[in-house]
Amino acid sequence: xxxxxxxxxxxxxxxxxxxxxxxxxxxxxxxxxxxxxxxxxxxxxxxxxxxxxxxxxxxxxxxxxxxxxxxxxxxxxxxxxxxxxxxxxxxxxxxxxxxxxxxxxxxxxxxxxxxxxxxxxxxxxxxxxxxxxxxxxxxxxxxxxxxxxxxxxxxxxxxxxxxxxxxxxxxxxxxxxxxxxxxxxxxxxxxxxxxxxxxxxxxxxxxxxxxxxxxxxxxxxxxxxxxxxxxxxxxxxxxxxxxxxxxxxxxxxxxxxxxxxxxxxxx
Amino acid sequence: xxxxxxxxxxxxxxxxxxxxxxxxxxxxxxxxxxxxxxxxxxxxxxxxxxxxxxxxxxxxxxxxxxxxxxxxxxxxxxxxxxxxxxxxxxxxxxxxxxxxxxxxxxxxxxxxxxxxxxxxxxxxxxxxxxxxxxxxxxxxxxxxxxxxxxxxxxxxxxxxxxxxxxxxxxxxxxxxxxxxxxxxxxxxxxxxxxxxxxxxxxxxxxxxxxxxxxxxxxxxxxxxxxxxxxxxxxxxxxxxxxxxxxxxxxxxxxxxxxxxxxxxxxxxxxxxxxxxxxxxxxxxxxxxxxxxxxxxxxxxxxxxxxxxxxxxxxxxxxxxxxxxxxxxxxxxxxxxxxxxxxxxxxxxxxxxxxxxxxxxxxxxxxxxxxxxxxxxxxxxxxxxxxxxxxxxxxxxxxxxxxxxxxxxxxxxxxxxxxxxxxxxxxxxxxxxxxxxxxxxxxxxxxxxxxxxxxxxxxxxxxxxxxxxxxxxxxxxxxxxxxxxxxxxxxxxxxxxxxxxxxxxxxxxxxxxxxxxxxxxxxxxxxxxxxxxxxxxxxxxxxxxxxxxxxxxxxxxxxxxxxxxxxxxxxxxxxxxxxxxxxxxxxxxxxxxxxxxxxxxxxxxxxxxxxxxxxxxxxxxxxxxxxxxxxxxxxxxxxxxxxxxxxxxxxxxxxxxxxxxxxxxx
Numbered sequence: 001x002x003x004x005x006x007x008x009x010x011x012x013x014x015x016x017x018x019x020x021x022x023x024x025x026x027x028x029x030x031x032x033x034x035x036x037x038x039x040x041x042x043x044x045x046x047x048x049x050x051x052x053x054x055x056x057x058x059x060x061x062x063x064x065x066x067x068x069x070x071x072x073x074x075x076x077x078x079x080x081x082x083x084x085x086x087x088x089x090x091x092x093x094x095x096x097x098x099x100x101x102x103x104x105x106x107x108x109x110x111x112x113x114x115x116x117x118x119x120x121x122x123x124x125x126x127x128x129x130x131x132x133x134x135x136x137x138x139x140x141x142x143x144x145x146x147x148x149x150x151x152x153x154x155x156x157x158x159x160x161x162x163x164x165x166x167x168x169x170x171x172x173x174x175x176x177x178x179x180x181x182x183x184x185x186x187x188x189x190x191x192x193x194x195x196x197x198x199x200x201x202x203x204x205x206x207x208x209x210x211x212x213x214x215x216x217x218x219x220x221x222x223x224x225x226x227x228x229x230x231x232x233x234x235x236x237x238x239x240x241x242x243x244x245x246x247x248x249x250x251x252x253x254x255x256x257x258x259x260x261x262x263x264x265x266x267x
Numbered sequence: 268x269x270x271x272x273x274x275x276x277x278x279x280x281x282x283x284x285x286x287x288x289x290x291x292x293x294x295x296x297x298x299x300x301x302x303x304x305x306x307x308x309x310x311x312x313x314x315x316x317x318x319x320x321x322x323x324x325x326x327x328x329x330x331x332x333x334x335x336x337x338x339x340x341x342x343x344x345x346x347x348x349x350x351x352x353x354x355x356x357x358x359x360x361x362x363x364x365x366x367x368x369x370x371x372x373x374x375x376x377x378x379x380x381x382x383x384x385x386x387x388x389x390x391x392x393x394x395x396x397x398x399x400x401x402x403x404x405x406x407x408x409x410x411x412x413x414x415x416x417x418x419x420x421x422x423x424x425x426x427x428x429x430x431x432x433x434x435x436x437x438x439x440x441x442x443x444x445x446x447x448x449x450x451x452x453x454x455x456x457x458x459x460x461x462x463x464x465x466x467x468x469x470x471x472x473x474x475x476x477x478x479x480x481x482x483x484x485x486x487x488x489x490x491x492x493x494x495x496x497x498x499x500x501x502x503x504x505x506x507x508x509x510x511x512x513x514x515x516x517x518x519x520x521x522x523x524x525x526x527x528x529x530x531x532x533x534x535x536x537x538x539x540x541x542x543x544x545x546x547x548x549x550x551x552x553x554x555x556x557x558x559x560x561x562x563x564x565x566x567x568x569x570x571x572x573x574x575x576x577x578x579x580x581x582x583x584x585x586x587x588x589x590x591x592x593x594x595x596x597x598x599x600x601x602x603x604x605x606x607x608x609x610x611x612x613x614x615x616x617x618x619x620x621x622x623x624x625x626x627x628x629x630x631x632x633x634x635x636x637x638x639x640x641x642x643x644x645x646x647x648x649x650x651x652x653x654x655x656x657x658x659x660x661x662x663x664x665x666x667x668x669x670x671x672x673x674x675x676x677x678x679x680x681x682x683x684x685x686x687x688x689x690x691x692x693x694x695x696x697x698x699x700x701x702x703x704x705x706x707x708x709x710x711x712x713x714x715x716x717x718x719x720x721x722x723x724x725x726x727x728x729x730x731x732x733x734x735x736x737x738x739x740x741x742x743x744x745x746x747x748x749x750x751x752x753x754x755x756x757x758x759x760x761x762x763x764x765x766x767x768x769x770x771x772x773x774x775x776x777x778x779x780x781x782x783x784x785x786x787x788x789x790x791x792x793x794x795x796x797x798x799x800x801x802x803x804x805x806x807x808x809x810x811x812x813x814x815x816x817x818x819x820x821x822x823x824x825x826x827x828x829x830x831x832x833x834x835x836x837x838x839x840x841x842x843x844x845x846x847x848x849x850x851x852x853x854x855x856x857x858x859x860x861x862x863x864x865x866x867x868x869x870x871x872x873x874x875x876x877x878x879x880x881x882x883x884x885x886x887x888x889x890x891x892x893x894x895x896x897x898x899x900x901x902x903x904x905x906x907x908x909x910x911x912x913x914x915x916x917x918x919x920x921x922x923x924x925x926x927x928x929x930x931x932x
Contacts, residue, residue: 160702161697161703161762162702162703164695164697165697165703165766168674168675168693168694168695169694169716169717169720169769170720179716183707184707
C-alpha cells in the first residue's frame with residue numbers, strides 16, 4: 001500500500017510535467033505563439049529555435065508548450081461535462097430500477113453503439129466548429145459510458161443494508177443516492193474518468209485535426225499536426241513536436257488511470 | 268491405539284504483512300487416528316482454516332511455516348516434493364469446504380466430475396469410473412444416484428451439492444478427510460442429514476476425519492475428540508463427552524456458557540472483550556485479558572499444554588482452580604414477561620408479496636413464468652411491548668415479511684397496519700455487519716444522520732451520538748472511526764445504535780447475530796434485551812436459530828414456503844402439540860451435549876420452488892405425518908391449541924399432541 005506503483009509513479013510524473021508546462025508556458029516559452037519569422041521557416045532544431053519552426057516560421061517549442069492548454073482544458077472539461085451528465089443518470093437509473101432503468105439504459109446503449117467521434121461530428125455539424133462546441137460534443141459523447149459504469153456500481157449497492165437502513169428511516173431518495181450510494185461509487189468513477197481524459201484529449205485533437213475544433217492561429221496539438229501534414233517531407237519537426245507531446249500525455253493518463261485502479265481496488 | 272493418520276507436532280505458521288508478521292498458528296499439536304473424528308472448534312480468527320490449508324500444503328504465498336512437523340502416515344508433509352504432494356492431495360488427503368457451489372464446476376455433470384477424479388488418481392477407464400461415481404453417490408446417501416450423476420450442480424439443492432462434494436472427496440479413497448465448516452451455509456434440517464452422513468462415513472469408510480467448525484453443538488454431535496483453538500493456540504483437547512461435561516480451560520467454559528440452549532434456560536453468558544490482534548499478542552496466556560480466573564502467573568509466560576486428566580490436556584496454569592469453581596451456566600432471564608398489552612402495534616392482515624413473474628400480456632397469453640410467492644397470505648400481529656420471533660429455513664419468506672413491516676417493500680395483497688404516529692417509528696437492524704454501515708462514512712456522522720432527520724440541533728446531536736455509543740457499550744471515541752476499523756460485533760452495535768437513534772417503537776431484527784461469533788452473540792442479545800426494557804419498544808426478531816429464539820421471544824411464528832404454519836407463546840411452540848414441520852425443525856437443532864445425541868426427523872426431498880408451490884398444504888410433499896389426499900388438495904385450517912397457540916394442519920390437535928411425545932426440551 002505504502003509503496004508507489006510504477007504505473008502510478010510514471011503516469012503521475014508525466015502528468016505533473018505536462019501540467020507544469022501548460023501553467024508556466026507564458027514564462028518559459030521563448031516566443032509568442034503567433035510571432036512569425038518569415039526568413040526562418042521549417043527550420044530543424046537549433047540554438048535559436050530549440051525544436052525548430054513551422055511553415056510560417058513560428059517557434060515550435062512555444063507552440064507545443066501553449067498547445068498543452070487547450071488539450072488539458074478540453075480533456076478535463078469534456079470529462080467533467082461527461083460526469084455531470086453520466087453520474088446523475090447512472091445513479092438514478094441504477095437506484096430507481098425497473099422500467100426507468102430499462103428505458104434509460106436502452107437510450108444509453110443506442111448512444112454507445114455510435115462511435116463517439118461520429119457523435120461528436122454530428123453535434124459539431126449541427127452547432128458549428130469551435131473549441132467550445134468541441135468540448136460540448138466530446139463531453140456529451142462521454143456521458144453514456146460514464147452513466148453505464150455508475151449504474152452498474154449503483155445496482156450493486158441498491159440492496160446494501162446501509163442503503164435499506166437509510167430508506168427505512170425515511171431519507172429522501174436524493175439523499176440516499178448522493179449521500180449514501182455516491183461516495184461508494186466514487187472510486188470506480190475516478191478511475192474511469194482518468195482513463196477517459198486521455199481519450200477525450202485524443203478526440204479533441206482529432207476534431208482540431210479535421211478543422212472542427214480549435215481554430216487557427218491558436219496553438220493546439222491537433223491543429224499543429226493538421227497544418228504540418230503538407231510539409232512533412234520538407235521537415236518532420238512541425239509534426240513530431242506536437243505528436244510526441246500528445247502521445248505522451250495520453251499514455252500518461254492511461255498509466256495513471258490503471259495505477260489508480262490497482263490502488264483503489266476498483267474494477 | 269493404532270498409530271495416528273495425522274500427527275501435527277508443534278506447528279507454527281505466520282503470515283508476512285506490512286504491519287509485521289501475523290502469527291496465525293503457534294505450537295499446535297494434534298493427532299487423528301484412523302476411524303476417528305477429531306473436531307477442531309474455534310471462533311473467527313482462531314486459525315482453524317489456516318490449519319486445514321497447512322495440512323494440504325496449500326497456503327498463500329505470504330504464509331510461512333516457522334516450526335513443527337505435519338506427519339501424515341508417518342511422513343512429514345513439510346519435506347515432501349511438489350510431485351509427491353500432488354499424489355497425496357485429493358487421493359490420500361481430501362478436503363471439503365464450506366461452499367459446495369464454488370467446489371463444483373458449474374459446467375460439468377456431477378457424475379463426470381467425480382469420474383474425473385477417479386480417472387486422474389486411479390487411472391480408471393472411463394466406463395468403470397462412471398460406475399464407481401454412482402457407487403460413491405450412493406455412499407453419501409443419495410437416493411437416485413443414476414439421475415443425480417446426470418445433473419448439473421445448479422440442478423441440485425445445497426445439501427445435495429455438499430453430498431456430491433463429499434462423494435468426490437471420497438473418490439480417491441482418502442485415509443484423511445478434512446471437513447471445513449461443511450454445513451455452515453445449510454439449513455438446519457439439511458445440516459442434520461449431513462451430520463448423519465459424516466457419522467455413517469466414519470463407520471463405512473474408516474478414514475480419519477478432521478472436522479473444523481465454529482459450531483460447538485455440531486462438533487458435540489460428530490466428534491470423538493475435540494480441540495479448541497483460540498487466537499492460534501490449541502487451548503484444550505480431550506474426548507468429546509468429557510470436554511463438554513467438564514471443560515477445563517476458561518475459554519472452553521466461556522464458549523459453552525455462551526451457547527444458547529434449546530431449553531431456553533442455560534447459556535447466552537457472553538465472554539467480554541475481543542480476540543487479541545495477532546500482530547500484538549498479550550504476554551503469557553493469550554486468553555488472559557478476557558479471563559475471569561486471571562492471576563499474575565498467567566501473564567508471566569505462555570502456559571504449556573498440561574495433562575489434566577487421562578487423555579485431557581489444557582493450556583492453563585490455573586486449571587485446578589477453574590475446575591473447583593462451579594460454572595455460571597444459568598443465565599439471568601432475558602426473555603420478556605409474556606404479558607403484553609392487547610393493542611396490536613403492528614398487524615399483518617392477509618399479507619402477500621410476490622416477486623417478478625411475467626407481465627400482464629404474457630399472463631393473458633398463458634406464457635411466461637409465474638411470480639415467486641415469497642410471502643403468501645400471512646396474518647398475525649405484534650403487540651406493544653412484545654417480542655415476537657419468526658423462524659424458518661431459508662426461502663420461507665421471513666426476511667421479506669420483516670422488510671414489509673418497515674415499508675421497504677409494499678405488499679402485493681393485504682395490508683400492514685402500524686399503529687404508531689410516524690411510519691419511521693418502525694426501524695430495522697440487519698444481518699451482515701459489513702454491509703450495515705456505509706464504509707465511506709465515519710461512525711459519528713452515521714449515527715448523527717438519523718438525528719438530523721429528527722430535527723436535532725448540531726450541539727444536541729453531538730451529545731446524543733455519545734449517549735448512543737454509550738448505550739451500546741462503545742467508547743465515545745468510536746465516533747471518529749471508520750467501519751473498517753471495527754470488529755463484527757462492534758459494527759452490529761453501531762447498527763443497533765443507528766436504529767435506536769430514530770427512537771423507534773418497533774424494531775425488526777433480521778438475524779441480528781447470525782454472522783457473529785458465539786461469544787459476541789451473547790452480549791449483543793443481552794444488549795438488545797436491555798435496550799428494549801429502557802425503550803419500551805416491540806421487536807420482531809427473524810432468525811433461523813431456534814435455541815436463540817427460545818431465549819428472547821415471548822411468541823414465535825413458524826414459517827414454511829411463504830406461509831405461517833404455527834404461532835404461539837414460546838413455550839407452546841417448543842412442546843407438543845406442534846405442526847409436523849415445527850417438530851422436524853426442532854428435532855434437527857444440534858445440541859451442544861454429546862450425551863443427548865440428535866434424533867432428527869428426516870425430511871425427504873428439498874423445499875419446493877416458491878414459483879410452483881404445492882397445492883393444499885405447502886408441506887405435504889415432505890411431511891412425515893401426511894394423512895392423505897386432504898393434505899394435497901385442501902388448505903389446512905387454523906386450529907386452536909390454546910387461546911394463544913394456533914396450528915395450520917389437517918391433523919386434529921389431539922392427534923398432534925400424541926404424536927409429539929418424543930419432543931423433549
